[in-house]
């Protein structure tokens with residue numbers, strides 16, 4: 001599967017569609033396949049609780065990668081950690097970088113323009129990508145990023161190009177250039193767009209996909225999350241429809257309408273983007289149990305896929 005060849009997967013979509021849940025499930029799937037995985041969430045400066053760690057049943061995450069379970073580490077990417085790394089790489093002397101970060105003038109400069117906050121996050125991502133083990137292999141074979149919201153993901157994707165125009169040379173330029181090639185190289189990076197099977201979210205997903213295309217961010221997967229489950233078997237539906245037609249809506253009429261609307265939204269998405277769309281059902285579980293159920297389902301699909309190709 002394409003998912004397994006990417007170094008960076010950016011999970012994106014509107015708030016509440018299931019990004020955090022699917023990021024966690026994807027990390028599990030990749031870890032099961034033997035990869036050293038880093039799950040990354042984008043956080044502001046303050047120490048908010050980590051939804052991503054929670055989805056994996058762990059107490060929290062921090063600015064430095066910590067091990068949550070076998071082959072899965074988690075990190076919180078803050079703009080300030082990126083700025084610090086950036087200043088350090090630029091100034092080459094950690095003491096100076098620390099002092100510079102304490103300088104109110106520099107801090108204000110780094111946080112004033114919104115792009116600088118995303119620049120910090122992007123730089124932190126680059127730092128994590130560049131980390132090597134003593135044998136020269138990458139410390140993290142796959143980094144799955146839970147991006148906070150649609151606008152943010154686009155802003156990060158847009159950033160390298162914007163900054164290259166402003167700062168063409170020197171260490172900033174080369175870091176930004178590295179970022180640009182990373183963000184636009186289909187071998188390295190892919191976006192995973194998540195949406196719900198409803199009219200408005202599908203419309204927004206279509207807009208997001210064209211936004212990513214314009215910014216040349218490769219789309220790796222498209223997932224419709226929380227697809228309603230069919231309440232009936234074929235035979236039961238036949239009975240229910242007959243009874244409902246004669247007696248008025250009695251049996252599961254609302255559930256069937258919901259399912260039909262969801263299927264229509266799904267069909268529209270598939271027709272508009274011309275790509276295969278993955279489906280994750282609406283499940284009764286929550287938290288770590290939900291994550292594990294999705295990861296195990298994907299693992300089963302993957303195993304069947306492999307068996308079919310042998």
Ligand SMILES: Nc1ncnc2c1ncn2[C@@H]1O[C@H](COP(=O)(O)OP(=O)(O)O)[C@@H](O)[C@H]1O
Pocket residue numbers: 014015016017018019020021022051225226280281282283284285286287290
């Ligand atoms: N496939 C699913 N089935 C049932 N509930 C889900 C599913 N995916 C996500 N949820 C629930 O939806 C809510 C939002 O999911 P979350 O991953 O936090 O979304 P986001 O990170 O995009 O805001 C959570 O309460 C989560 O448990």
Ligand SMILES: [Mg+2]
Pocket residue numbers: 016019020021051146
């Ligand atoms: Mg989230």
